[in-house]
Amino acid sequence: MNGVLVILEFRGVWNRMSWEALSAGQEIAAQLHQPLLAAVAGANLDDAAADLATKPLARAYAVRHALLNDYTADGFIAAFEQLIKAVDPLVVLFPHTYQVRDFAPCLAARFGQTLIADAVSIGLDSGRPVLVRQLLQGKLNADYCHTGAGPCFASLQAGAFRADALAAPPSVPACVVEEFVPRIEASQIRSQPGERFRESAQTVDLSAASLIVSVGRGIKEQANLPVVEELARALGAELAASRPICDNGWLPMERQVGSSGQTVSPKVYIAVGISGAIQHLVGMKGSKTIIAINKDENAPIFEVADYGIVGDLFEVVPALTAAVKKAQAA
C-alpha cells in the first residue's frame, strides 16, 4: 500500500470542495512521507485532466467511461473500487459533498472499512491516520483512529481545509495524468438518473448582501417572524434563515443559508435563534463579522461568533431594533 489518493468531483466544472480535500491530502501525505495522488471520474475529462496536470501531485488518474457521464452510485462505486484495487493506497480522501455522501460509504464498505465521514482535521497517531469529527451538531469533537487492515477512507467537511493552502506545484514537471478505463457494464447500473434542476429561479442573491439578519428555530413560530423582520428592516439587511424555517414554509427556500441553500460571506451576519448546526455553519462561517443571539450559551454558533449575546431573543431583538433606530436618528 502506498500513497494518499484524493477523489475529486468534476461535472464540467470542479466542485470547489475538491481542492480543500486535496489540500488535506497534501497535509497527510507529507506527514506519512507518501506520494499525493488524485482521481476524477466521468466521461468527458479533457478539461479536468488538463487542470490536474498543473497540480502538485505525484500522479493523477482520469477514470474515464461512457457510463460515468451521469453520476450513479453503482457506476462510481464500481469504477473507484477497481482504481483503488489497482493503486492500493494507504489513505483515500473525499470532499464531503452530497455525491460523496451517496457513494463513498459503500465504497469503503467494499474494502471492509468504515468511512470516517465529515472530518474537520487529519493527523497521525503512531503512524496511523486520526481524524477529528464533530458530534451532536458540533457540541463535541471526537478523535477517530483508523485501525483496519485496508485503506483508511475519510471525507472532509466543507470549509475545514483551505483550498488556497494547496502548495504550488514544483516549477519543472507537469504531473502525469494516467488514463484508467474501468470495466463497467450497463446492466450493473440499477438507478436511472434524471436531469439536474433547480426548483425556481433564484430571485434573492444573498451572496451579494453585505448585511444579513438570519433566523433559526429559536423564533418558535411563523407569527413571531416580524420580530426579526423589523430588525432587518431597521438595519437595511437581507433576511435569511436556517433550514428548519424554510422547511416549514415560513420563509421561501431561496432565503436559506447552509449546505443545501446559499453560501454567504457578508460584512456582518447576525444569527438570531440559530444553534449552529454544521450544515448551517458551512454556509456562513466565511462572514467577516458574526454576531450570535441565542438562549443556549453552549450553542455551537458561539464557536464561530465574534460577538455573542446569551439571552431571550424575544427580549433582546426588539430592544436591539429600538436601539438601532435611536442610533440612526441621533
Next chain:
Amino acid sequence: MRGAQPPVLHAAIPLLSGRGSGPGETIMKIIVAVKQVPVRDSSIRIDGAGKWIEEQDLSFEINEPDAYALEAALLIKEKHGGEVVVLCAGPERAGQTIREALAKGADRAIHIQCDDLASLETLAIARRLATAAAAENADLILTGLQSDDLGLGQTGVVMAEMLGIPHAAIVMQVEILGDSVRVKRELEDGWFQWVAMPMPALLTIQSGISRLRYATLMGIKKAKTKEVRRTAPEQLAPPAPPSVTMQRIYLPHRKKETQMLTGTPAEMAAKLTDVLRFEVRVI
C-alpha cells in the same frame, strides 16, 4: 504495509424480493430504521472515560430525520397499502421511541436490544440492522439521512451495500411506480434530481420533507397491542475487529475569541448597537 484486505461485503446478505403475492399486486412492505438520540439542545457532559456522554442526565427522542423517514413510510402505506415495520437498535429506553412510532401508525417493530451502540463502528451497526432487515424481504427500507448524535450519515447507505440493493441518499420525495421507485434527491446549492430504481431499494430521507403527524389517542391505545419483537445482537452478526475506533471525545477548542455582551436585554442591545456603529460600522 498492513496485510491482506478482508473479504468484500458486497451482497453478503441476500435479500429476496418478496413483493406482493401475485402478479400485478402491490402490497408494500416498508422497513423504517430509526435511532433514539439525546433531545436536541440537551446540555451534554462527557463521561469519566472520555469515550461517550453521561446518558443518565439526558432525555431521548427519535432522531429527527428518522421521524421524517417514518412519516414518508406512513404516507406510502396510506396511498398503496401494506405494512410498516419499525427497526431500531438500542438499549431498553429505545422502547419508548418504538412505541411512539407504533402509535403514529407503524404496524409492528423489531428491537435489536443492545447497549453498545456508542462503541460500534458503522459497519458493525449496519450489519446488525441489515441482517434483521434481510429476514423481512421488504420492498423499501427507509431511514433518516443521518443521526443527530454521531452524524456520520452513512448507516443506511452501508445497509444497502450489505443487502446488495440500490439506494439513494438525501431524498426529498418518494413515488412508487409499480416495481420501481422514483425519488427526488437533494443536491448542493438548491439543485435537485429525480432518480428511478427498481425495488427493493433503500432510501435515506431528508428532514423537513413533510409535516410530521402526531399520534392520536386511538393510535396510542392500539400501539400497546402491536408486536415488538426483541432480538439480541449476537443472533444477527458475530463481532468483528473494527476498522475505525473512536478514541476519545472532548469539548472543541474555541478557534475564535468570542466577545460576549452581557447585561439586561436593553444593556446588551445598547452594547451591540455600539459594535454595529463603531466597530463594524454598518449603522
